[in-house]
Amino acid sequence: MIARVRVLDSPRVTPTVRGVKFEKPAGFVFAPVQFCGLELSTEEGPVEYPMSLACSPTKPYLEFGARVSESPWKRAFALLKPGDEAEVDGAYGHFVLDEASPAVLVAGGIGITPLKGMAEYAADRQLPIDVRLVYSSRDEEEMAYRAELEDLSRNNARFRVFHTLTRPSQDSHWTGRRGRIDADLLAEASRGLESPAYYVCGAPGLVQETYRLLMELGVGADRVHYEVFRGYG
Numbered sequence: 001m002i003a004r005v006r007v008l009d010s011p012r013v014t015p016t017v018r019g020v021k022f023e024k025p026a027g028f029v030f031a032p033v034q035f036c037g038l039e040l041s042t043e044e045g046p047v048e049y050p051m052s053l054a055c056s057p058t059k060p061y062l063e064f065g066a067r068v069s070e071s072p073w074k075r076a077f078a079l080l081k082p083g084d085e086a087e088v089d090g091a092y093g094h095f096v097l098d099e100a101s102p103a104v105l106v107a108g109g110i111g112i113t114p115l116k117g118m119a120e121y122a123a124d125r126q127l128p129i130d131v132r133l134v135y136s137s138r139d140e141e142e143m144a145y146r147a148e149l150e151d152l153s154r155n156n157a158r159f160r161v162f163h164t165l166t167r168p169s170q171d172s173h174w175t176g177r178r179g180r181i182d183a184d185l186l187a188e189a190s191r192g193l194e195s196p197a198y199y200v201c202g203a204p205g206l207v208q209e210t211y212r213l214l215m216e217l218g219v220g221a222d223r224v225h226y227e228v229f230r231g232y233g
Contacts, residue, residue, distance in 0.1 A: 005022040028088075130196075
């Protein structure tokens, strides 16, 4: 489906991440959570960029999040304001939540977007599965959708978040886990779950390392699903 859509809201998610919510076209359906082509008017003309949806299909809007950079498309995305128009094409992809299996979601940075949508879907549909999120961020300020994830934790007893910070500031009062995602953290997040499915999303290095760690932990390759975000820094 290709449709013109208007911007509803364009909040700053973190100091380096912009979020945009668009009106949801009539008849637009997607699985939790696919991606779309999002075409924007840029200084170089119309440019389409593949973007994972950052919301559940249960929501009455379409949401995307992107780390701001100096590319023409990213500059155009960061400048969107309510009333502006864009074109969406989709939805596509097979990075979709299995509603019958416990889930361990593993995200790095802006790779949280489709996993946030999966967590929302599980809560909104009251799915009878446990969902655990392992989320690696640079520092506290760069924890995208932190308030939304806290709300999900409060409202869905089956959802838990395991945060870790890779580069907290020297004056940080963070008392949680620090460092990159490792085997111990993945094992802790998986504890008590029977044959969970793993969904990994982030930069290539994070996805590759997480996949390697899961193989070392004895997780079958058929239970690991991943989506790589390239060139989004």
